[in-house]
Amino acid sequence: MDIGGTFTDVVTYDDNAGVFAASKASTTPGNLSEGVLAGLDSVVQNPADIGFLVHGTTQGLNAFLERRGVPVLLLATDGVQDSYHIARGPRAHLYDLHYRKPEPLVRRRDVIGIGGRIAADGSELRPLAENALRAAARRVIAEEYGAVAVAFLFSYKNPDHELRAREILLEELGSDFTVSLSHQAAKEWREYERTSSAVVEAYTGPIVRRYLSELEGRLENRQLSVPLHVMQSSGGILTAESARARPLQTLLSGPVGGAIACAELSRQTGRPNLIGIDMGGTSFDVSLIVDGEPDVSAEAHLEGLPMLMSVVNIHTVGAGGGSVAWSEAGGLRVGPRSAGARPGPACYGRGGTEATVTDANLVLGRIDPNGFAGGQMTLDPGLATAAVSGLADRFGLSTVAMADGICDVANSKMAQAIRTITVSRGIEPRDSALVAFGGAGPMHAVFLAQELGIAETIVPRFPGAFSAWGMLQTQIRQDYTEPYFFLDEDMDADGMAAALSATEALGLGALLHESVAADQRSASHAVDIRYAAQEYTLTVPLTSATEPTEPGFLKTVAGRFADLHQARYGHANLGAPIEFVMLRTTAFGDLGKPAPQKWPTATGTDFPHEIRQVVFGGQPQDTIVVRRDDLLVGHTFVGPAVVTEDTATTVVPPEYTVSVDEIGSLIIRGSRTIQGQESK
DSSP states (O other), X not given: OEEOSSEEEEEEEETTTTEEEEEEEEOOTTOHHHHHHHHHHTTOSOGXXXXXXXXXXXXXXXXXXXXXXXXXXXXEETTOTTHHHHOOOSOSSTTOTTOOOOOOSSOGGGEEEEOOEEOTTSOEEEOOOHHHXXXXXXXXXXXXXXXXXXXXXXXXXXXXXXXXXXXXXHHHHOTTSEEEEHHHHOOSSOHHHHHHHHHHHHHHHHHHHHHHHXXXXXXXXXXXXXXXXXXXXXXXXXXXXXXXXXXXXXXXXXXXXXXXXXXXXXXXXXXXXEEEEEEOSSOEEEEEEETTEEOEXXXXXXXXXXXXXXXXXXXXXXXXTTEEEEEETTEEEEEEEEOTTTTOSGGGOSSOOSOBHHHHHHHTTOSOTTSBGGGXXXXXXXXXXXXXXXXXXXXXXXXXXXXXXXXXXXXHHHHHHHHHHTGGGTOOGGGSEEEEESSSHHHHHHHHHHHHTOOEEEEOSSGGGHHHHHHTTOOEEEEEEEEEEEEGGGOOHHHHHHHHHHHHHHHHHHHHHTTOOGGGEEEEEEEEEEETTOSOOEEEEESOTTGGGSXXXXXXXXHHHHHHHHHHHSOOOTTSOEEEEEEEEEEEXXXXXXXXXXXXXXXXXOOOOEEEEEEETTEEEEEEEEEGGGOOBTOEEESSEEEEOSSOEEEEOTTEEEEEOTTSOEXXXXXXXXXXXXXX
């Protein structure tokens, strides 16, 4: 189950029949669990029959973005308690005259310095001021704070002071009170980033915990007998019980399902490099699959605030089906403001009057007003035309030209988002295939591929619920870090191997708590490396926990680092001194995956379809309109075409060829590209 800004998507897999099914329900912003349960009811008659359940939630992310988290009191080491507000010095936007530092989640008056000090080597310099902690607890009660974040210096090296602080706070405030410790939120160096991670977890944690507890209770009342799993920002999953203990890990759980789905699609189709675009009702998300794996980093930024955690890299812009078109300084703008689910686009008939991308597509004839969202909604073309016409009058354009312009501006904005995550990082988009999903993604994907010079567009089955499908393809994941500062010439190989083995044992042991069988557990390792005296690191994979003890390890790992540095920055200095900074271990629990469903093969070339007028290039054209279920392996046709299905609509411009692969994906290529490949 995947909650979007407009719809909640549900995908089921029937173990007995080996068949997938998908459904949608309107997202209920006031109480997200209502939309989740409505979606569940639409596909499962008896929840007791469910053998596995995974959920991607936007509850914490929404609370963060809308700044409606709980009031947080921050406890920091006395004397350096201002580091959270000082933050970092670099100016993120050098030439922006209106640039302001990110607004912290905690006010300056809500920070208390606590006596006591841990040294850089982990030794205690001064004992913890326990009386100050009890005084802070009294202030929490008096001023009605909702959570406390504790971030002491060098707690990643020695967490004793933070652990004792939590004991005292829970004694005073009760065992259910939220206390976030920085060494648990992010056991890494860099005090500001570690503090920020703890603050974000404290700010959103109570909301996430309440939501998951309520949803679990309602599912239990419906006789659900298996644990609820939650998607993590890293692309793995964990039980709701573990998610309540580590709510920060679920912050970006909603968008990452699509990236994991793209990774599985890469495996099934043999295409190692993919660009995933997820266009829903509110936003447009871009993710990368490189050499068959999702692009994962160790740090994320939201509204300028850093968080140290494993996260699938996703670039998001405000361009969805519900994005509002508006006028500014004589120019047309689309987004980032969205009409959302309520009132939604004008064509929803829920009171919305502003033109949106969905309204524009309806005016152009690219959406079936009677089959939207699987027939759960009927759209009103008259309301869409009225909304677009109102905007067209301001520009002196016809309604059709205005609708075309809205789509063009939205496409341009989305193409730039793809460039941001590819070209700006040295990745050539033309070397990848474009995977289109989300309710509105397939409607715009081929136009984006055309602008970026991408030869192939793939529309998987259930594109509108592809992120939810991806959640069925993932596995339990636990991430661990261990600071490890050594120059290459000073590295203790046995010590590094011992540290990696210890975190591996910790991770594999944690999977036992997640009910993963011993033979289904595994671990991978990596190390963050930088050139000596440099600031930024790259994460270099290791083959095993004991690899550091193998002959020639330093030369081998230096070579890997140089290759990564060359790929990332365009240069490397093999032979220069390097420094090890952080050890990383990831524990995986394999839950199994549904078997790929083979799509039936056509017995002939004909398929049921109709011809309808749809606007392309400003002019109505005869267009093939076909149901997705009627297209089988072996069917091929040339656009213009519109392919309809319950969860999305795929738009194919003229001169593009559509075929169906063996797992039911639509493969769309430019006709000239196809001919060029055949002639070769």
